Amino acid sequence: MTNLDFKELLKKYKTGWVALKPNSNEVVASGKTLKEVMKTSEKKGISNPTVFKPASTDNLYIG
Amino acid sequence: MNFPYTEVEEYRGFITIRRVWPWMPITLSNPHNSTKVITPLGLIDSGADITMVDIEIGEYLGYKVEEGIKDIVFGVGGGKLIGYFHDVNFLIEDPKRKEKPIKYSDQVFFVKTSFPTTVPQQTAIFGTVGLFKHTVVTFDFPNVVTINQK
Numbered sequence: 123m124t125n126l127d128f129k130e131l132l133k134k135y136k137t138g139w140v141a142l143k144p145n146s147n148e149v150v151a152s153g154k155t156l157k158e159v160m161k162t163s164e165k166k167g168i169s170n171p172t173v174f175k176p177a178s179t180d181n182l183y184i185g
Numbered sequence: 186m187n188f189p190y191t192e193v194e195e196y197r198g199f200i201t202i203r204r205v206w207p208w209m210p211i212t213l214s215n216p217h218n219s220t221k222v223i224t225p226l227g228l229i230d231s232g233a234d235i236t237m238v239d240i241e242i243g244e245y246l247g248y249k250v251e252e253g254i255k256d257i258v259f260g261v262g263g264g265k266l267i268g269y270f271h272d273v274n275f276l277i278e279d280p281k282r283k284e285k286p287i288k289y290s291d292q293v294f295f296v297k298t299s300f301p302t303t304v305p306q307q308t309a310i311f312g313t314v315g316l317f318k319h320t321v322v323t324f325d326f327p328n329v330v331t332i333n334q335k
Contacts, residue, residue, distance in 0.1 A: 123328055124189060125189050129194045132193055174208075174308040177300075181305060
């Protein structure tokens with residue numbers, strides 16, 4: 123199975139919220155708040171995008 | 186059903202390191218207000234006791250987040266987060282739409298403030314309550330994560 127490639131995406135988006143076309147790395151909308159991003163996605167015909175908050179990937183995580 | 190891993194790059198000095206994480210889309214909805222659904226891309230974390238989600242998602246789904254059951258969760262290193270538990274409906278859909286969706290209800294801890302900025306995952310962490318209690322998850326790193334209903 124091919125990994126979902128977020129390399130370029132996380133270079134471009136550093137904060138706020140990003141909405142993606144389901145099961146892809148194709149950006150539908152981005153913005154400061156989730157509400158704003160969902161509104162834009164809906165206007166573009168994607169009512170249930172995959173959403174996430176970009177963050178720095180430079181830290182190691184253990185949890 | 187199978188899900189791909191998410192691939193990112195990390196920069197350490199002059200070296201770029203490829204990192205591969207189990208980030209999955211899981212759809213959440215509010216059983217008391219079913220007008221909206223949302224699908225955060227969150228970390229599948231078998232070491233997490235609970236499922237934690239950013240407060241904006243709770244607000245988007247119509248929860249009065251601070252009216253939930255208040256609690257504090259602790260992470261490695263002693264960091265703590267305040268949040269509120271609420272009942273949430275979960276839906277996991279096959280990316281290829283071949284297998285039957287997995288549906289269940291459980292609790293989500295909506296974090297009062299944002300996740301610490303040092304954590305690479307800022308949206309959601311799916312743990313025992315909210316995922317592993319209901320599903321069988323198999324990690325075949327770095328190729329595929331398989332999730333099936335128990």
